[in-house]
Amino acid sequence: MASQNLLEMQQINKVFGSGLSKVHVLHDINFSAAAGHLNLILGPSGSGKSTFLTIAGGLQAPTNGQVIIAGQSLAALSAKQRDNLRLKQIGFVLQSYNLLPYLNVSDQFSLVDRIKPNNNLSAAKLKKLLKELDIAELIAKYPAELSGGQNQRVAIARALYPNPAIILADEPTAALDSQRVEQVGQLFANLAHNEKKAVIIVTHDLRLKKFADQINEISDGHLQQTIVND
Numbered sequence: 184m185a186s187q188n189l190l191e192m193q194q195i196n197k198v199f200g201s202g203l204s205k206v207h208v209l210h211d212i213n214f215s216a217a218a219g220h221l222n223l224i225l226g227p228s229g230s231g232k233s234t235f236l237t238i239a240g241g242l243q244a245p246t247n248g249q250v251i252i253a254g255q256s257l258a259a260l261s262a263k264q265r266d267n268l269r270l271k272q273i274g275f276v277l278q279s280y281n282l283l284p285y286l287n288v289s290d291q292f293s294l295v296d297r298i299k300p301n302n303n304l305s306a307a308k309l310k311k312l313l314k315e316l317d318i319a320e321l322i323a324k325y326p327a328e329l330s331g332g333q334n335q336r337v338a339i340a341r342a343l344y345p346n347p348a349i350i351l352a353d354e355p356t357a358a359l360d361s362q363r364v365e366q367v368g369q370l371f372a373n374l375a376h377n378e379k380k381a382v383i384i385v386t387h388d389l390r391l392k393k394f395a396d397q398i399n400e401i402s403d404g405h406l407q408q409t410i411v412n413d
C-alpha cells in the first residue's frame with residue numbers, strides 16, 4: 184500500500200546540557216509515520232520516549248536533524264508558523280493531561296473553539312466520541328472532581344476534537360484499567376484505520392501492542408527495531 188508519510192524524523196539527535204552534565208538523549212533517530220497507521224514506540228522509563236514525542240510534535244527542537252510535518256520542515260518555519268502548523272495538524276495527549284483546572288469538561292472543548300474556530304468535530308461527532316470514551320455524563324464536572332482515568336479520557340477527547348491528521352500520545356493508558364485500555368486502544372486503532380490518521384503512541388504499556396501496525400522500541404535513545412504486526 185502506498186501510504187503518505189505525515190510525519191518524518193531524519194537523523195535526529197538531542198543533547199541536553201554541556202561538559203560533565205551533558206546527556207545525549209536521542210541518537211540518530213530516523214522514523215516516519217504514515218496516514219492510516221498506528222505506530223507504537225515502546226521503551227522503559229528514561230529511555231527518551233517523551234523527548235522523542237515532544238520533538239516529533241515540534242514542542243522542542245532537536246540538537247540536529249530534521250522534523251518534517253505534512254511536508255514542511257519545522258526548522259524552515261518561524262515560531263508562529265510552527266504554532267499554526269501544530270494547531271492544525273497535531274493532537275497531543277500529554278502525560279500531564281494539560282486540562283485547565285478552572286474549566287469544566289464542556290468548557291475545555293469551548294476553549295479549543297476559541298483557539299481554533301474551524302474544522303473541529305461537529306457537535307454530533309463530539310457527542311459520539313464522549314460516549315465512546317464513557318465521559319458524556321461528566322461534562323459539567325471540573326478536573327479536580329474526576330478520577331485519573333476520567334481526566335485521561337477527557338484529555339484524549341480534547342486532543343481529538345480539533346480533528347488532527349497526526350495524533351501524538353504520551354502514555355495515554357497510564358491511568359486506565361484493562362477494560363479501558365481495550366476501549367482506548369481500539370479507539371486509536373479506529374482513528375488510524377477508518378479515518379486515516381497517523382497515530383503515534385509512546386508507552387511502556389504492552390497491552391497496546393495488539394492494536395499497532397508498527398512497533399518500534401526505544402532503548403537508551405536508540406530506536407532499535409521495527410516489528411510490523413501481521
Ligand SMILES: Nc1ncnc2c1ncn2[C@@H]1O[C@H](COP(=O)(O)OP(=O)(O)OP(=O)(O)O)[C@@H](O)[C@H]1O
Nearest residue numbers: 199200206208226227228229230231232233234235
Ligand atoms: N530538559 C532536560 N534537561 C536535561 N535532561 C533531560 C531533559 N529532558 C529529559 N532529560 C533526560 O533525558 C532522558 C530521557 O527522558 P524522557 O523523559 O524522554 O524519557 P521517557 O522514556 O519518556 O521516561 P518516562 O517514561 O519516565 O517519562 C532522561 O535521562 C532525562 O533525565
